[in-house]
Amino acid sequence: MEFSITKPAVQWFINELDLSEGDHVRFFARVGGCSTVQSGYSLGISKESPFEPAKTFESDGITFFIEEKDIWYFDDHDLKIKYSRKYDEISFEYSGQDHD
Template sequence: MKIVISERASQWFKEEMELKQGDYVRFYIQFYGSSPVQETFSLGFTKDEPIDMAASTLAEGIIFFVEESDLWYFAGHDLHVDYHEKKDEIEYQYTKSE
């Protein structure tokens, strides 16, 4: 599984969460909402230290990651995170892992 963060998304995270170089952002599973890969679950994020990191990427000096216990959610997909300017929010796209 790969995590891809757009430049604008990483800037949004840094501004909104007041992150500095070397901080970690965890993507985690929420038991409500819906996504293209899981019907009754959605993805959230928080500033958190990793315990058992399964996938990660470095963007703008910030480490974005998913824990091993949350890997099932992605069901063989990579995570692409972008920023939607009109909505002023982060959006997720899932692509089948190669």
């Protein structure tokens, strides 16, 4: 599983979550919502320190991570997080497995 975030998406997180250098952002599996990789679950976001990170991505002094206990959610799919200027929001793009 690969995990990446575009520069504009990193800036969105910095602005929306009031992040500073040295902060951490966790992506985790949460019950409810809509996902193309896990029915009945969606991707949650929280500002917290890592405990047992399985995947990390660092940019602009911020560490984005996925904990080992949440890696199942991705089902061997890669995750790319992008920012849409048109909608002023981020989007999650999954690739691999059935989703190329």
